[in-house]
Amino acid sequence: MNKISIITGAVILLAGGYYLGKSGQQPATVIKVDSQPKAAFTSTGVEEMAGVQGATVRSLVTPTSGELIVVKDGESIQDAVVAASPGAVIKVMPGTYKETVYIDKDNITLSGVIEQGKYPILEGEGLRNDAVLYSGNGVTVENLYITHYKGNGIMGQAGNNFIIRNNFIVDTGVYGIFPQLGKNGIVSHNIVSGIEDAAIYVGMSDHVDVVFNQVFDSVAGIEIENSRHSLVESNFVYNNTGGILAFVTPGLPIKTCGDVLIRNNFIVDNNHENFAIPGSLVSNIPAGTGVLVMACDDVVVEGNIITGNNSVGITLTDFSLAGNAANDPDSEPNPNRPRILNNIMQDNGNDPAPAVRAVLAAMLETTGPDIVDTVGMDDGCILNPERYRTIGLDKYTECEFSTTANVASYTLPEPVPARSMEDVDKGKLVYYGVCAGCHAYGSRMVGPPTQIIQALYMDNPEGIAEYAANPVKKREDYPDMPPQSHLDDETRMAAARYMLKVTN
Amino acid sequence: MKQFSLYLPWLLVLAACTYGRWALAGASDIVLNENCPPGFQNSDGHCKLRNLYQMYPSLENAGVGGLKTGLPAYRDGFSPQQIDLGRYLFFDPALSADGTVSCASCHQPDRGFADGRGRSVGVSGEAMRRSAPSLWNVAFGQRFFWDARAGSLEEQMQGPLYDEHEMATNPEQLLRSLNDIPMYRELFRQAWPRDFESADAQIRLDQIYSALTAFQASLISLNSxxxxxxxxxxxxxxxxxxxxxxxxxxxxxxxxxxxxxxxxxxxxxxxxxxxxxxxxxxxxxxxxxxxxxxxxxxxxxxxxxxxxxxxxxxxxxxxxxxxxxxxxxxxxxxxxxxxxxxxxxxxxxxxxxxxxxxxxxxxxxxxxxTDESFKPAEPLELPSGMRPVHNTIALEGVIPENGVPSDE
CATH class of the missing domain: 1.10.760.10 (Cytochrome c-like domain)
Structure with missing residues (x-):
């Protein structure tokens, strides 16, 4: 059943290419020397970053307070996280740690100590779900060896300003490294292998650099999905089913993918048998896929060495590849404005996956192309197309720029602020968002009216804040007030101050 | 049993008349709340949502993420009176064809604004195809119904109001029912004073939809x-x-x-x-x-x-x-x-x-x-003079003529 659907998917995938491929012979190579420099690369990301040139590239750091917690073999990393305050550095000594670590605090550095090549090991024993989960902003996870978890190695849920670096992730579940719904992050110098979906998966995120990683023996090497302004550079990606992917996955709440730079990577011999979970999108990837762009817009492929991928070097396609998923009427399916600059491509398509081979046979071909566009986009561009064996690129024009070197990084020069509004009045939000459940201004709700509290406390917000943390019964005819100690001192004070100045 | 059920409507009419007369006297001086419900700040007559989640950003403003993530786009800004009028309408069986069902019948405050049933029941007494969803936090909804077929609360409510198996009324009947109840004309005047400057101004459908939307959008549950x-x-x-x-x-x-x-x-x-x-x-x-x-x-x-x-x-x-x-x-x-x-x-x-x-x-x-700290109070009396029916699902009954008991 699953095999059939893979084959069907691949047939659809290349059917468009077949049609387009028959439409004409390759024109004669034009030899020319540019007399003028080409235009500079521009993108929405470049515009957003304008004016910040000269800043140190990837200067993002997790703020620290000087607090240091050392975790030794036999102790619990999570206990250290619980004890830590924002700004703490948690140093984990070599040893074996059998736990899930979750970080729901800001500005935590979780850092392994490496001694004589020995890393701290997070061991999932095939039982535990995820190794490291974080939701806080400004989290660093580094120098860990993670293995045998069922879910993800390192997973972020909405944390911004994250750094995930220098980790080994081996034979671990679904995704190796998966920052999701985050903004401004770095994934660098990780060695990830044996992952049944994407080894490194940037999902629904903005401004993430994935650089200097070694990624192999997985179904998908690096996947950028429903994300914007991402730089994938200088990674060594080999022996996966598919090397580097830029996808729109239909049915997600953030619908777009775009401005993804795939640059200066080694994308080599990605011929691993597909061992994905049935039903997953990546189960559709034919083995031997170098780069795969599905529905993601404004992808630039530049300066990569793409060799030995046995089906196709670069594939650009629409949702027809994702034949096992429901369509999303709100997602635009085409890979708009693809830009293929100069890449080194050799020995691709030598031994296509069975499904791809079947399609090629119908075209009287036995080897896969370097580049295929199954949609036949008319807004793409390519430099020196004569260098490659291509299908479906007939309508591509010559790119107006030859390099994206003006983008050193897509991470932001300043961290994303923790709060969305500079002038947000926390006291007001707490008063209306929490206190107002029981206190109305001029009338009795559950508790006494705010007016009466104002008369009692006048210039004494401390009194309110203190009482709210630890209420005692004062009025026979009112129910007991539940303690508001879930709000920290500062928050209760802000609410008390606001309560004293409310006028309606 | 069959014979009894023949009598039941008449018994209920009698009950409604007796109750209605009593209620009408009390209802004559309903004044809509001039304060915003909890969770909202009154800003120049508009109730604006205030919540701790407004401190946080959210990627692409999509309102999805982790613990400290901001909310998606929402409906607010209704006046306190519009919200309170919506509350009366929500509980009033006068909105259904035969006075047996209110919005609250399938969206009961004490059942999480759902009805505790696998498949809901309307005026016809038959189980529908799907279950009634909770109304908590519908202010943040982008699409409504299980199959996402409505794009706004205003559009959504026309489904159950006019479905022959649910509330089974129609726009003409709905307008007639409400316009014939003097108390509702007074309350709509309080909610939209400028629209009712003329003595013969009539309640409009868009006002009914707005008031019900206003009330539903006030059902905030973010303090668990x-x-x-x-x-x-x-x-x-x-x-x-x-x-x-x-x-x-x-x-x-x-x-x-x-x-x-x-x-x-x-x-x-x-x-x-x-x-x-x-x-x-x-x-x-x-x-x-x-x-x-x-x-x-x-x-x-x-x-x-x-x-x-x-x-x-x-x-x-x-x-x-x-x-x-x-x-x-x-x-x-x-x-x-x-x-x-x-x-x-x-x-x-x-x-x-x-x-x-x-x-x-x-x-x-x-x-x-679970958080019901902002659960609204149920009205003790209704502008129609009818009795709330949501705790007695699908009682048969008849809407009083002109909203006034028929023995007068």
Whole structure:
């Protein structure tokens, strides 16, 4: 059943290419020397970053307070996280740690100590779900060896300003490294292998650099999905089913993918048998896929060495590849404005996956192309197309720029602020968002009216804040007030101050 | 039994008349609340949502993320009077064709603004095809109904109001009923004073829809123990509940991938292949409403806030308990799909092999999402003079002529 659907998917995938491929012979190579420099690369990301040139590239750091917690073999990393305050550095000594670590605090550095090549090991024993989960902003996870978890190695849920670096992730579940719904992050110098979906998966995120990683023996090497302004550079990606992917996955709440730079990577011999979970999108990837762009817009492929991928070097396609998923009427399916600059491509398509081979046979071909566009986009561009064996690129024009070197990084020069509004009045939000459940201004709700509290406390917000943390019964005819100690001192004070100045 | 049921309507008319006369006297001086409901600040006569989640950003302003993530776009800004008028309308059976059903019949405040039934019942007394969803936090909704066929609350409410099996009224009758009740004309005047400067001004449909929208958009539930944890109070959850939270957001159970905080829904349509009750035909869901064949069997991902209050679960109530609902997800991909159905099951439905203990912890965690601290008061008397009916589902009865008891 699953095999059939893979084959069907691949047939659809290349059917468009077949049609387009028959439409004409390759024109004669034009030899020319540019007399003028080409235009500079521009993108929405470049515009957003304008004016910040000269800043140190990837200067993002997790703020620290000087607090240091050392975790030794036999102790619990999570206990250290619980004890830590924002700004703490948690140093984990070599040893074996059998736990899930979750970080729901800001500005935590979780850092392994490496001694004589020995890393701290997070061991999932095939039982535990995820190794490291974080939701806080400004989290660093580094120098860990993670293995045998069922879910993800390192997973972020909405944390911004994250750094995930220098980790080994081996034979671990679904995704190796998966920052999701985050903004401004770095994934660098990780060695990830044996992952049944994407080894490194940037999902629904903005401004993430994935650089200097070694990624192999997985179904998908690096996947950028429903994300914007991402730089994938200088990674060594080999022996996966598919090397580097830029996808729109239909049915997600953030619908777009775009401005993804795939640059200066080694994308080599990605011929691993597909061992994905049935039903997953990546189960559709034919083995031997170098780069795969599905529905993601404004992808630039530049300066990569793409060799030995046995089906196709670069594939650009629409949702027809994702034949096992429901369509999303709100997602635009085409890979708009693809830009293929100069890449080194050799020995691709030598031994296509069975499904791809079947399609090629119908075209009287036995080897896969370097580049295929199954949609036949008319807004793409390519430099020196004569260098490659291509299908479906007939309508591509010559790119107006030859390099994206003006983008050193897509991470932001300043961290994303923790709060969305500079002038947000926390006291007001707490008063209306929490206190107002029981206190109305001029009338009795559950508790006494705010007016009466104002008369009692006048210039004494401390009194309110203190009482709210630890209420005692004062009025026979009112129910007991539940303690508001879930709000920290500062928050209760802000609410008390606001309560004293409310006028309606 | 049959004979009795013939008499029942008349008995109820009598009861309604007696009650109505008493109520009408009291109702004559209803003054709409000039204060905003809890959770809102009165800003020049507009009730503006105020909540701690407004401190936080959210990627692409989508309102999905993790613990400290901002909310998606929402409806607010109605006047206190419009919200309060909506509250009266919501509980008033005068909005149904025969005075037996109010909005609150299927959306009962004490049942999480749902009705405790797998499939809801309207004026016809027959079980409908699907269950009534909770109304908590509909202010944040982008699409309504299980099959996502409505794009606004105003559009949504016209479904049940005019469906022959639900409230079974029609625009003409609705306008006539309300305009014939002097108290409603007075209350609509309080809510829209400028529209009622002329003595013969009539209540309009758009005002009815706005008032009901205003009330529903005031049903905010964001103060659960989970929320206290999210805002930074680590002790708000017990250890088993935290374990449950970690199962919930793990990439093994993957619950949070679709039931994404802060609302615990990503508001998308997902084909997950839950079963309908025995003997019911397969419900095609969103493929019908959106005309997209690959969405066959797809339904909108519901919010899980106050989920512990709204059993049974899924679009037609197949699962009695949260435990059964959670266990569905570990039953295997497509295990409950009827023979002959080829569904494009969502990729997150897989075989997570959750243990019994993990399922228990998930249920523990789901119970931390309960918060009714802003539950509105039910009106003690209704402008129509009728009796609230939502605690007695689908009583037969007759709407009084002109809203005035017929013996006068």
């Amino acid at each position: 123990r989970y929320d206290q944890y999210a805002h930074g109070y680590a002790d708000a959850l017990t250890e088993p509940e935290k374990e449950g939270m970690n199962v919930f957001r793990s990439f093994v159970a993957r619950c949070a991938e679709c039931h994404t905080p802060p609302l615990f829904t990503n508001q998308q349509i997902a084909v997950i292949g839950t079963p309908d009750p025995e003997g019911m035909p397969f419900d095609p869901g969103a493929s019908e409403s959106l005309g997209e064949p690959t969405l066959r069997g797809g339904f909108k991902v519901p919010s899980l806030r106050n989920i512990a209050l709204t059993a049974p679960y899924m679009h037609s109530g197949r699962f009695e308990t949260l435990r059964e609902a959670a266990a569905f997800y570990t039953g295997g991909r497509g295990h409950a799909v009827p023979a002959g159905e080829e569904l494009k099951i969502h990729w997150h439905i897989w075989e997570p092999n959750l243990s019994d203990e993990e399922l228990d912890r998930l249920v523990d965690f789901l119970q931390t999402l």
